[in-house]
Amino acid sequence: MTKSPARGTRPATATASTLLLVNQTSILDVLKTRGPMSKAQISEATGLSPATVNRLTAALISQGLIARHGVEASTGGRPPILLAFAGTAHVVGAVQIRSDAVSGALVDFDGTIIERRRRTIPARGARPGLTAYRTLVAELERLGQERGTPVLAIGVSVTAIITPKGDISGLDPERWSALTVQQLEEDRSTPVVVENDANALAIGELHRGVGRESRNFVTLLLERGLGAGIIANGSLYRGAHSAAGEIGFLLVESSSFGRRFESAGDLETRLSPATVTREAERAGVRHGGDLTAIQLVALAHAGDERAAPLAQRILDDVARALGALASILDPEYIVLGEGLDGGSEAIAPALRSRLEGRIQHVPAIITASLGADAALLGAAEMAIQAARETAYVYR
Numbered sequence: 001m002t003k004s005p006a007r008g009t010r011p012a013t014a015t016a017s018t019l020l021l022v023n024q025t026s027i028l029d030v031l032k033t034r035g036p037m038s039k040a041q042i043s044e045a046t047g048l049s050p051a052t053v054n055r056l057t058a059a060l061i062s063q064g065l066i067a068r069h070g071v072e073a074s075t076g077g078r079p080p081i082l083l084a085f086a087g088t089a090h091v092v093g094a095v096q097i098r099s100d101a102v103s104g105a106l107v108d109f110d111g112t113i114i115e116r117r118r119r120t121i122p123a124r125g126a127r128p129g130l131t132a133y134r135t136l137v138a139e140l141e142r143l144g145q146e147r148g149t150p151v152l153a154i155g156v157s158v159t160a161i162i163t164p165k166g167d168i169s170g171l172d173p174e175r176w177s178a179l180t181v182q183q184l185e186e187d188r189s190t191p192v193v194v195e196n197d198a199n200a201l202a203i204g205e206l207h208r209g210v211g212r213e214s215r216n217f218v219t220l221l222l223e224r225g226l227g228a229g230i231i232a233n234g235s236l237y238r239g240a241h242s243a244a245g246e247i248g249f250l251l252v253e254s255s256s257f258g259r260r261f262e263s264a265g266d267l268e269t270r271l272s273p274a275t276v277t278r279e280a281e282r283a284g285v286r287h288g289g290d291l292t293a294i295q296l297v298a299l300a301h302a303g304d305e306r307a308a309p310l311a312q313r314i315l316d317d318v319a320r321a322l323g324a325l326a327s328i329l330d331p332e333y334i335v336l337g338e339g340l341d342g343g344s345e346a347i348a349p350a351l352r353s354r355l356e357g358r359i360q361h362v363p364a365i366i367t368a369s370l371g372a373d374a375a376l377l378g379a380a381e382m383a384i385q386a387a388r389e390t391a392y393v394y395r
Contacts, residue, residue, distance in 0.1 A: 069083060091106045091144050109384055159197045247324065337367075
């Protein structure tokens with residue numbers, strides 16, 4: 001069964017089925033974090049009744065998600081059986097789509113990457129991007145079958161904007177023409193979940209990173225443009241039109257009202273490689289090709305005096321975005337992801353100093369705890385949740 005959750009929407013389920021999913025997930029989470037436990041210990045840790053724990057653990061054993069793991073030391077009488085998480089026996093596919101390449105991985109339920117694959121997309125051909133994506137997904141499914149662990153779901157992170165209708169824009173049109181979420185789902189017998197890269201990063205951090213410490217944070221990345229993923233009270237926030245977090249459309253100055261911004265916003269245009277490279281060339285900054293905003297900041301940090309004024313302008317612009325996010329959302333953390341995580345020893349302090357004394361509460365500014373794989377692991381987490389819902393709710 002293929003699901004069609006563009007920007008994360010999901011079919012409605014009955015309250016009882018939703019409660020079942022929540023309770024089973026709480027059992028899996030406590031076994032993942034604490035290790036093997038008896039049913040009595042699970043009941044105490046989760047707050048579920050012994051009868052509920054007995055029923056749900058039996059179902060999880062039959063699904064292969066937990067397994068018997070010996071017995072507890074006896075204190076008299078029959079020793080209780082210990083149960084353990086068996087997530088390494090199950091895998092999902094995670095895919096990251098960019099304009100010029102598609103990357104993928106097999107990931108187990110522990111969040112461990114088992115296999116990696118990557119395909120560069122040629123600039124010519126009949127829908128070369130979609131062909132590369134489908135070929136890569138088929139390869140991941142084949143690898144899973146060969147390991148004896150079939151892929152249970154596919155999570156896709158896209159460096160683009162996804163509309164509520166499922167249209168995807170912002171990728172190279174020569175490689176990805178008129179792409180839709182439906183095309184990414186076609187010919188798949190397993191659930192497919194699609195999100196933009198900022199939201200995927202936020203989901204990954206929620207389940208595998210800073211979300212273990214905070215239920216309110218924002219992820220920020222600078223890839224196709226400047227995008228944010230918003231976690232509020234432990235849930236991803238999308239907004240009325242699934243456009244929450246498109247901080248790249250922040251209007252920077254009065255002259256912005258004399259222009260129109262269709263495919264790229266005012267702020268992200270100022271931070272784009274094309275703008276940065278053009279300004280660097282005018283300033284006489286030596287470079288070996290297109291410069292990203294953070295590469296230019298790194299040049300200034302290394303002592304390039306010609307790059308310094310441009311770096312200050314870039315940091316000012318990023319700080320404006322952070323100030324807006326922090327003032328409106330009041331997050332505990334702002335997590336810098338791809339495009340902003342390089343040279344964090346210089347960037348985070350520079351951003352923090354710009355905000356101190358200018359907004360009420362300056363959040364902690366940190367780099368993504370999942371590193372370069374943050375968005376990919378976020379896509380995997382989306383797939384894991386979809387696989388659980390399929391197993392628990394739709395069986």
